[in-house]
Amino acid sequence: MSADGQIMDLSSRTLEKLENENNKNGTVKQVLLDGCVPFSHQVAGHKCGINNTGVLQHPDGTILKQLQAPPRGPREMNFYTQVFAKDCTDKRLLDLKQHLPKFYGTWMPRESPHELYLKLEDVTRRFLWPCIMDVKIGRRSYDPFASKEKREEQISKYPLMEEIGFLLLGMRVYQIDSDSYITHDQFYGRSLGKDTLKNGLSRFFHNGQELRRHAVSLIISKIRSILRWFENQTQLHFYASSLLLVYEGSPRTINKSKHKPADPGTEHQQGEPQSKALSFHSSLTHSHPYCHGVQHKRTPMEYMEEVEKRKMRKS
Numbered sequence: 001m002s003a004d005g006q007i008m009d010l011s012s013r014t015l016e017k018l019e020n021e022n023n024k025n026g027t028v029k030q031v032l033l034d035g036c037v038p039f040s041h042q043v044a045g046h047k048c049g050i051n052n053t054g055v056l057q058h059p060d061g062t063i064l065k066q067l068q069a070p071p072r073g074p075r076e077m078n079f080y081t082q083v084f085a086k087d088c089t090d091k092r093l094l095d096l097k098q099h100l101p102k103f104y105g106t107w108m109p110r111e112s113p114h115e116l117y118l119k120l121e122d123v124t125r126r127f128l129w130p131c132i133m134d135v136k137i138g139r140r141s142y143d144p145f146a147s148k149e150k151r152e153e154q155i156s157k158y159p160l161m162e163e164i165g166f167l168l169l170g171m172r173v174y175q176i177d178s179d180s181y182i183t184h185d186q187f188y189g190r191s192l193g194k195d196t197l198k199n200g201l202s203r204f205f206h207n208g209q210e211l212r213r214h215a216v217s218l219i220i221s222k223i224r225s226i227l228r229w230f231e232n233q234t235q236l237h238f239y240a241s242s243l244l245l246v247y248e249g250s251p252r253t254i255n256k257s258k259h260k261p262a263d264p265g266t267e268h269q270q271g272e273p274q275s276k277a278l279s280f281h282s283s284l285t286h287s288h289p290y291c292h293g294v295q296h297k298r299t300p301m302e303y304m305e306e307v308e309k310r311k312m313r314k315s
Contacts, residue, residue, distance in 0.1 A: 127248050133170070
């Protein structure tokens with residue numbers, strides 16, 4: 001299931017832009033084991049793996065996420081293995097599969113064979129200037145087996161999450177006027193209160209000149225399809241899971257590919273906004289599957305719609 005040896009096909013123009021971006025940020029991409037580099041579009045998550053860099057990008061264009069310590073890491077790997085098994089016939093898992101990044105098995109660097117990584121699709125790869133937001137969903141940011149201390153620690157980080165059902169973990173938004181990105185981390189997300197949430201979320205859809213209303217509409221549609229999956233099943237219960245939202249940042253480049261997709265059979269159009277539940281464990285995008293009933297959770301987009309409806313009723 002590995003695609004080692006396949007070299008990522010980047011246009012010279014894209015390489016030049018990436019180089020310029022690194023120069024603006026005062027950074028130089030470090031080539032790590034087996035030609036891997038730090039994933040430039042990581043907006044949230046723990047810094048772990050090779051040299052504590054976080055998620056890595058393989059030369060073939062896939063991303064590598066180091067397996068966490070038990071029980072979380074093995075649970076995550078087992079879940080991906082079940083969903084993407086060729087003989088999987090569970091309709092609920094097959095329906096969920098369309099909302100996940102493709103899973104290409106595991107990968108180990110030749111220099112460090114004791115380290116195990118999940119090999120996943122890079123869902124940002126079909127975009128020229130991907131705008132990315134990672135949002136933790138649900139009212140709990142801990143699993144059912146967490147200690148009292150762990151629960152209290154997680155709740156204290158963002159008490160409002162228990163009420164509104166989500167937390168902005170990070171975002172990276174392309175700005176047309178400056179031809180650069182603005183970024184916000186989890187501390188920005190935790191600083192948002194009830195009165196600032198709407199404006200905080202809307203920053204993800206503003207390119208420095210206008211609000212990308214079309215992207216808002218399309219992403220809401222995709223989130224609703226994920227919500228329908230949750231509402232129609234009770235087999236799995238996801239704790240501390242998150243969605244990765246991506247859309248093309250430059251309206252002039254929609255439907256133009258940044259480079260070739262990692263999987264030629266991908267169902268998404270080039271530059272089409274999408275929402276994905278990216279992985280199953282930690283802050284980057286994590287979900288813990290358990291066999292419990294699933295309660296309805298409001299998504300950030302639903303929250304924004306609700307705020308607008310309230311304003312209209314008041315007026």
